Amino acid sequence: MTSTEARSAPIFSPRPAGGTSSTVAARLPRLAVLGGTGRLGSAVVRGAQAAGFPVAAIVGGPNRRRSRSFPADVEELPLFAAVDLALALAGTDVIVSATTAAAEELNIPRWGEYSLPAVVATTGLSPRTLRALRDASTRAPIVADTNFSLGVQILTQLARALGPLPDGFDLSISETHRRSKRDHPSGTAQALVASLSGTGALGWSEASGVREPGRVEIASLRGGDVPGQHTLWVSGPHEVVRIEHWAFGREAFVDGILAAARWLAPARGPPPRPGLYSLRDVLSAPRPEGA
Numbered sequence: 001m002t003s004t005e006a007r008s009a010p011i012f013s014p015r016p017a018g019g020t021s022s023t024v025a026a027r028l029p030r031l032a033v034l035g036g037t038g039r040l041g042s043a044v045v046r047g048a049q050a051a052g053f054p055v056a057a058i059v060g061g062p063n064r065r066r067s068r069s070f071p072a073d074v075e076e077l078p079l080f081a082a083v084d085l086a087l088a089l090a091g092t093d094v095i096v097s098a099t100t101a102a103a104e105e106l107n108i109p110r111w112g113e114y115s116l117p118a119v120v121a122t123t124g125l126s127p128r129t130l131r132a133l134r135d136a137s138t139r140a141p142i143v144a145d146t147n148f149s150l151g152v153q154i155l156t157q158l159a160r161a162l163g164p165l166p167d168g169f170d171l172s173i174s175e176t177h178r179r180s181k182r183d184h185p186s187g188t189a190q191a192l193v194a195s196l197s198g199t200g201a202l203g204w205s206e207a208s209g210v211r212e213p214g215r216v217e218i219a220s221l222r223g224g225d226v227p228g229q230h231t232l233w234v235s236g237p238h239e240v241v242r243i244e245h246w247a248f249g250r251e252a253f254v255d256g257i258l259a260a261a262r263w264l265a266p267a268r269g270p271p272p273r274p275g276l277y278s279l280r281d282v283l284s285a286p287r288p289e290g291a
């Protein structure tokens with residue numbers, strides 16, 4: 001998914017210096033938040049408003065009209081149904097999408113035609129949707145990542161630093177998410193396995209009680225409204241090392257998403273070339289002076 005060479009990156013705040021002044025707002029891209037009526041999307045809308053991003057449109061489900069479940073604090077913003085996507089994107093600089101895998105199957109081929117930069121946070125995308133995403137990224141830069149949390153970037157960096165393990169040590173990942181999350185194991189758990197290549201791990205398998213030699217075992221739990229928990233277990237015969245990340249709320253993903261939106265439409269300098277990027281690319285890119 002990465003298309004720039006990533007360096008070991010500091011984790012930085014996406015909030016522009018100077019807060020929410022009108023000069024700052026004028027330099028920030030206008031966002032359309034697809035899925036802005038949902039849990040992650042509404043957190044993005046709130047975070048964007050707090051950071052001074054103009055929110056040009058919110059897009060909900062195919063038949064969504066204003067309802068009592070619509071978050072009160074974003075009630076004044078223009079809300080569109082998915083059928084009106086073209087209309088919703090008319091005044092938009094950057095799309096942010098946090099919908100469902102089924103919705104993306106229809107939405108991405110549609111907005112992919114408009115050559116707009118996009119941040120895609122939706123997980124569990126089908127191979128067909130991923131092909132549509134790659135196609136769209138030939139026309140505009142797109143940041144897609146299974147986890148926009150800055151803490152998970154730290155977890156990934158720690159995983160990447162692991163070398164070969166002593167004999168008798170095994171790698172496992174456990175992950176917990178809200179009961180309605182359909183895909184498993186999480187995309188983050190699978191991406192974490194890719195970061196463990198220095199240990200010699202050969203792919204992953206779902207926990208079944210019998211370990212496959214050399215593979216990272218992944219156990220998935222679904223319950224309540226847990227926003228996201230990932231633990232990397234390094235288990236030896238007499239001891240265990242655990243590296244753990246907990247998201248307390250969807251806000252944990254918002255800073256990374258907004259950093260990506262800013263990176264796609266910089267106030268100064270050229271925007272990134274068309275291509276498919278990850279949050280790691282965003283965080284490791286040099287920042288233009290004054291940004």
Ligand SMILES: NC(=O)c1ccc[n+]([C@@H]2O[C@H](COP(=O)([O-])OP(=O)(O)OC[C@H]3O[C@@H](n4cnc5c(N)ncnc54)[C@H](OP(=O)(O)O)[C@@H]3O)[C@@H](O)[C@H]2O)c1
Nearest residue numbers: 035037038039040060061064082099103122123146147148
């Ligand atoms: N990458 C990350 O860091 C990260 C972090 C957290 C979550 N996620 C992912 O983000 C996605 C959303 O999670 P969530 O917890 O916010 O789910 P959610 O609360 O169920 O929200 C989904 C939203 O999608 C909307 N929607 C449905 N069909 C649509 C369409 N055709 N066009 C536009 N919007 C549509 C729904 O609107 P209606 O209510 O009107 O149907 C709803 O607002 C999931 O895939 C989740 O796994 C990613």
